[in-house]
Amino acid sequence: MNMIKKKIINFIYNIIKISGNKKSLNILGVISSIEAIFFPIPPDIFLIPIILARKYSWIFLAMFTTCFSILGGVIGYIIGAFFWEIVGLYIIELYGGLDKIDYLKSLFNNYGWIIILVAGFTPIPYKFFTLGSGFLYFNFFLFIFCSIISRGLRFFLLAYLVNKFGDRSIKMVEKYFLQLTIIISTMFLLIVYFIFN
Numbered sequence: 001m002n003m004i005k006k007k008i009i010n011f012i013y014n015i016i017k018i019s020g021n022k023k024s025l026n027i028l029g030v031i032s033s034i035e036a037i038f039f040p041i042p043p044d045i046f047l048i049p050i051i052l053a054r055k056y057s058w059i060f061l062a063m064f065t066t067c068f069s070i071l072g073g074v075i076g077y078i079i080g081a082f083f084w085e086i087v088g089l090y091i092i093e094l095y096g097g098l099d100k101i102d103y104l105k106s107l108f109n110n111y112g113w114i115i116i117l118v119a120g121f122t123p124i125p126y127k128f129f130t131l132g133s134g135f136l137y138f139n140f141f142l143f144i145f146c147s148i149i150s151r152g153l154r155f156f157l158l159a160y161l162v163n164k165f166g167d168r169s170i171k172m173v174e175k176y177f178l179q180l181t182i183i184i185s186t187m188f189l190l191i192v193y194f195i196f197n
Helices: 002-018 024-035 044-052 057-082 085-094 099-112 113-121 127-136 139-163 165-197
Strands: none
Touching: 024 044, 024 057, 024 113, 024 139, 044 127, 044 139, 057 085, 057 127, 057 139, 085 099, 085 127, 099 127, 113 127, 113 139
16 A cells, blocks of 8 residues: 555655646546546546646635536546447456446445435546446436436535645645545545435
């Protein structure tokens, strides 16, 4: 875990170096989209340094990241619905998840839209649920609605905290990476549980 955390923090510092570049917004848009389909690195890692560069407002960056993430989610949904055999299975296999397809089906059967809210907000790979939503022909409009809520909350909360705490936010992530992930995910799950039970 320490090696992964160290690589992520080093990656953030390298992104900070290019975050003032005009193309940083293009990179953020592309990463936000492809992460929802197949890319393993979450857009958060690109969003943080771009916010710290203070070239754009944090609200704009959170909205931008949310929109492009949802666009990627829609593409993932389409792949799952219409190109599952050609592309979807390959992406799932790439992450070693072929044996989890029945489990994914049971999650959708038992929790429906709540699972999309959870997957969109937490470190659970959102791509599995974008592809799975399409594969299982989950209600498209409900999928979009849940994605807007969960991805929006995730990126707006992150952008707000990074904007508020500045460079200290990287040091906080560096020091409390696992704890922050667990705390934020648990808080979100509790909120979802209490609202919908």
